[in-house]
Amino acid sequence: MRAAPEAQAALLKLVDYDAGVKVLETRKRTLPEHDQLNQLNAQRRSLADEATAATTRANDTTTAMARTEDDLTTARTRLARDRQRIADGVVNDARSIGALEDEITHLEGRIAELEDVQLEQMMAIEDDQRTADNANATRADVETQMRALIAARNAATKQADDEIAELGAQRQSVVSELPSDLVALYDRQATRSGPGAAGIKAGRCTGCGLVIDALALRAAEDAAPDEVVRCPECGCILVRG
Numbered sequence: 001m002r003a004a005p006e007a008q009a010a011l012l013k014l015v016d017y018d019a020g021v022k023v024l025e026t027r028k029r030t031l032p033e034h035d036q037l038n039q040l041n042a043q044r045r046s047l048a049d050e051a052t053a054a055t056t057r058a059n060d061t062t063t064a065m066a067r068t069e070d071d072l073t074t075a076r077t078r079l080a081r082d083r084q085r086i087a088d089g090v091v092n093d094a095r096s097i098g099a100l101e102d103e104i105t106h107l108e109g110r111i112a113e114l115e116d117v118q119l120e121q122m123m124a125i126e127d128d129q130r131t132a133d134n135a136n137a138t139r140a141d142v143e144t145q146m147r148a149l150i151a152a153r154n155a156a157t158k159q160a161d162d163e164i165a166e167l168g169a170q171r172q173s174v175v176s177e178l179p180s181d182l183v184a185l186y187d188r189q190a191t192r193s194g195p196g197a198a199g200i201k202a203g204r205c206t207g208c209g210l211v212i213d214a215l216a217l218r219a220a221e222d223a224a225p226d227e228v229v230r231c232p233e234c235g236c237i238l239v240r241g
Helices: 005-029 030-088 094-175 180-192 215-222
Strands: 196-202 236-240
Touching: 005 094, 005 180, 005 196, 005 236, 030 094, 180 236
Parallel strands: 196 236
Antiparallel strands: none
């Protein structure tokens, strides 16, 4: 393949543009906001799970407390009835009175026990509701931070995209002045590995950094200026002069 030396030299501009695009693409992928958002999102999910678990516990305890209240109502009704029976003299023999008094003592103990359980349930519900409220409040703060980070990430991404578009426009301006077969060769090489073109410095290809064999180097130096010469090591187009 042959191409004017000026056209071959212009390939080094494409190398710079392509390298600039790679830098910008890397910048987009490695924005610190990405990791920060991942960490905050994990925290957000954990807080949501914590709030859900606490709310579920509170609901379950509320259901259990309703059963406790039913048991208390039954025990209190029965205690009031037994006391009323004694007060009204419905039973008057010693055995029956003794049985009622024993039942009253048992009911009083049962009521005291149920009231303790009910108090514990009320406290547990309050604790779980407080846990859920705190988790939801913290999650709201996290989501506020996430919104700010998303905005910053989007702004940084847009800036990089704008710079990539500018480099693309500059590259296209150069490409439009070059032979299509030369650009196609450059693009194929650039797609494989490393740059599509490189210079020669101190007997090395600046693309792969390897020393060019003496015979290949002499052949490149002796080749016609418009002949397209490639690095024998990496295959990129060698821009001479």
